[in-house]
Every structure is written in C-alpha cells, then in structure tokens.
Amino acid sequence: MIRKYRKKIAVVTATRAEYGVLKRLLKILSEDKELELLLYVTGTHLSKEFGYTIEEIQSDSFPVREMVDIHARGGGVMDIAESIAEAQLKFVKLFSADLPDILLVVGDRYELLPICTSSLLLRIPIAHISGGEVTEGAIDDVIRNCITKMSYLHFPSCAEYRNRIIQMGENPQRVFDYGDIGVDSIMHMERLYKAQLEESMLIKLDRPFSLVTFHPITMLQDSSEQLTELLMALEKKNEYLYIITKANADIGGESINKQLEEFCETHNHCILFSSLGSKKYISLLALCEFVIGNSSSGIYEAPAFKKPVVNIGDRQKGRIKAKCIIDCPPNRNDIIAAIEKTEDIGFRNSIKNMQIPFAGGNTAERIIDTIKDFLNNNRINLMKGFYDINFLPEKDIL
Secondary structure, three states: OOOOOOEEEEEEEOOHHHHHHHHHHHHHHHHOOOEEEEEEEEHHHHOHHHOOOHHHHHHOOOOEEEEEOOOOOOOOHHHHHHHHHHHHHHHHHHHHHHOOOEEEEEOOOOOHHHHHHHHHHOOOOEEEEOOOOOOOOOOHHHHHHHHHHHOOEEEOOOHHHHHHHHHOOOOHHHEOOOOOHHHHHHHOOOOOOHHHHHHHHOOOOOOOEEEEEOOOOOOOOOOHHHHHHHHHHHHHOOOOEEEEEOOOOOOOHHHHHHHHHHHHHOOOOEEEEOOOOHHHHHHHHHHOOEEEEOOHHHOOHHHHOOOOEEEEOOOOOOOOOOOOEEEEOOOHHHHHHHHHHHOOHHHHHHHOOOOOOOOOOOHHHHHHHHHHHHHHOOOOOOOOOOOOOOOOOHHHOO
16 A cells, blocks of 8 residues: 655744634644644744743643744844744754755744745745735734735735735735634634633733733834833723733844833732733633734734724734724824724724624634645646736826
C-alpha cells in the first residue's frame, strides 16, 4: 500500500490577540488526518512582561513545533529592529530544516515581515488571513500590504477587503472572502460565567464594567498624550470598573504600559492585566457594558456581541466599522461624551439588531479546505504574475 504524504502546514503566532483569532483554525488543523501542523510560537508569547502566553497555548494541548525567542519588546525602534533581525535568522533556518508545504499567517504584525521573507526566499507559498484592510494610524498598514504581495492565497474578512487585494495585482482566483476568522472563532468559543471569571481573575464584578485596550499609534512619535486624555476620562467616569489589558510590543509599548501601571496603582476602579487569554477576554466582552480604546478587537469582536465601542483616535482609521462604533478624538471631554452616548437607551436599542460587516460561522473550515485543494491538486505556481484591472480613462472618471 502506498502511504499518502501528509502536507505540512506551518502556522506562526506571535501575540495573544493573534492566537485567539487562530485558535479554532489550529484545532481543526491539528485534528485533520491529511495535514501535519507545524506550530511555531514566538514574539510576546515567550515574554513574562507580556503575560508569558505560551502557557495558554500549552494548556490548549496544541503540539508546538518550536518556541522561537526573538526577545520581543515594546521599546524603541532599535528593539524592534533587533527582534526582526533575530527572527529572520532563526526562521530561515527552521523553515530550511522543516520545509513546510505552505506557511499560514494572520494579520499585520512586524514579526511577520522576517518570517514571511524567510518563506519567500525558500519558495514556500504563503496563505495570508486578514489582508486588504486599512489602518492609517499604524505602520501595520504598510506591513500588511507587504505580506499581501508576498502571499499566494488570500483570505480577507469581507468583500471590500477582497477588492483591495485584487487592486494590488492579486488574481481573484486566489482571493477568497469567507468572513472574518476572529468572528468565526468567538462564535464557536465556550465562554466562562461571571462567577468563574471572578474566581480565576481574583476580582469582583459587582458593578458595571468596561474593557480597555490602548496600543501605541505607531505613525506618531509619541502616544502618551492620547493615553493621558483617555485615563483622565476614566478617572472622571469612575462609576465603572475598568479592566485594562497592556499594550502590544510595538514601538512605544513599554512607555504605554508603564503609564498604565502608574495610573492603576492609584485608581482602585482600574485593574491592569498583562494578558487575559482569549477565553477570559471573550467572556468578559460578552458581559461588559462597553469597550473603549484603539484596539482592533473593538472593530471586529465587540460588534459580534452588539456591544458599544468607543474608538479613540486614528489607529483604526480606514477600517470598515459597525453601527455600534463611536469614533472620537483623543480628548478627555470627547471621550467622556462618547462614553455617555454608550449609556443612551436609544443608541443601545438601535444596535440590538444591527448587521455586522464581518460574517463568520465556518470560516476556518473553508480556509483549510481551500488550502488543501491548492496543495493536493498542484494548483500553486509561485510565478503568479500581476493581475491588471481595466481602469476607466481619466476623462471618464467624475
């Protein structure tokens, strides 16, 4: 009997948020008899400063192929540059040894640039989830587009993002709109009850609470002034309990986290966590009054629960947004006004039955089935060419 070769699917996760998005897909991959999952864990997963979230991955019993320490920190430009250089050296060696049939990545983190470059140099095709998006306030925007052009298969979260990828020269036959992988993941996730959250987090949820996440605005030199305005608003609106998660390991992340630590030490209604883990975060999201900050979780996951979102500043500018999202400038009075809008009964009633822009349900299965189809039927040709769009002559454009 001829034994069938199992295709090797490399998946890389570098952050807590990314892992939460990937978790359901990883479970399906790990149980697929036709595939071999090669899971590489890197970035802030291996940092105690950011919650050492490798423990969550291990508790979920996923087989980790390699833990790749790139000394990820949220300091200055040189810290990020050194992490990128270290990732480049380590991943090209790992991929050279393991030779996966395809690399699967999600998002736009800087860690992915050297990882995808390693794959490109070794002629390993890349499947990219969540391309075609726009975030004008973050360097992620440029990184995401670089990864798109390095990738062969594309799985954007909606039709508009699919069109953008095609506009970048990618053939429509390789761009698939199956909905958002994060929304898909939370629709299938088992959640914790309030009492379970209180016991595991050692807190009391005895008053209305909000989830807060604020990341550096990497297109700006300094994000501390914007964070100060947010914190002054939280100080004023102290009838809520604020559950705050630390910032990513982006440029300026360390100073953001230090500012958060100092504030929470003197404000009892604010509790800071390095990381909550995906199950706790989603469970809290289902129970909270509103979400506030500048994280993409407010753009994707919160609308799935019909939760009001106060989105501060320009970090998420350009993304498609649900009706529940209240954009506001990084000014304490505007932030307070936005919080008060989340309390308005009319506003809350208006979003109860709203349509969310990003579908979900069986996104992970469809992504995996498409990857298997391309691998098993030899449909990958890395000399992919450039897909031209027939634009109207300029004189015909209004």
